[in-house]
Amino acid sequence: MVGWFRITSYICVLKNLIPMNQLVKIINSSVGRKLIMALTGLFLCTFLLEHLYGNILLYNNDGGEAFDEYSHSMVHNLLIRIVEVLLFAAIIVHAFQGIVLTRKNAAARPVNYAIKKDSETSSWFSRNMMLTGAFVLFFIVVHLYSFFVPYRISGLDEGQAVSQLVKESFENGWYSLFYFVSVLLLASHLNHGFQSAFQTMGINNKKYSPLIKIGGTAFAVLIFLGFASFPVVFYFGWMG
Numbered sequence: 077m078v079g080w081f082r083i084t085s086y087i088c089v090l091k092n093l094i095p096m097n098q099l100v101k102i103i104n105s106s107v108g109r110k111l112i113m114a115l116t117g118l119f120l121c122t123f124l125l126e127h128l129y130g131n132i133l134l135y136n137n138d139g140g141e142a143f144d145e146y147s148h149s150m151v152h153n154l155l156i157r158i159v160e161v162l163l164f165a166a167i168i169v170h171a172f173q174g175i176v177l178t179r180k181n182a183a184a185r186p187v188n189y190a191i192k193k194d195s196e197t198s199s200w201f202s203r204n205m206m207l208t209g210a211f212v213l214f215f216i217v218v219h220l221y222s223f224f225v226p227y228r229i230s231g232l233d234e235g236q237a238v239s240q241l242v243k244e245s246f247e248n249g250w251y252s253l254f255y256f257v258s259v260l261l262l263a264s265h266l267n268h269g270f271q272s273a274f275q276t277m278g279i280n281n282k283k284y285s286p287l288i289k290i291g292g293t294a295f296a297v298l299i300f301l302g303f304a305s306f307p308v309v310f311y312f313g314w315m316g
Contacts, residue, residue, distance in 0.1 A: 109173045114273035116170040128302045140239025147238045171213050178206040208265040215258035252307035263300035
């Protein structure tokens, strides 16, 4: 709460000190866009943890009752509905800023030099954040179509619970494979993105860099193992 109050205070101070046209220029600058990418990315990381917690309820030996109750309570919680809107907005903004920054970076340097230089100093995943990000965005669309649309918009079949929908979806081998690969690419995207977010905010100095790197990798591994477990467990029938 104190941290949020400080951020709000800083925004108010900046609003008074910086004219609106200057503020727009800052937001549209590379630094401003990277900061927006960092903040929306960290917000999405927070959501992933909450989403993973909810999904783990599927492992309760209660026929999906805890997961169904959790899903029902989330749908009928006004605060969650507001956060949901912010979540969709964050996804769109994050993707848009990623596209803009990638195009600007590509236009600002010679292609041959960039490929040769980057391949010597960075990993394939860090050089292809746009590619993995695009696949993750496609995965989100498919995921929403598979679960969000039938549960929240079109409606489930009569007598069907959302936990049953999840189980039936993961019993499909192609969908489980797609989900598993998508989570793997999501984890690789998070591993680099998590560290880049702190670097953008100026926290990734020599003192904290090793801790942030370990934290980013640990977070990516946690997300991968957590979400990748669902298609494996349900496809092979390890849950009743």
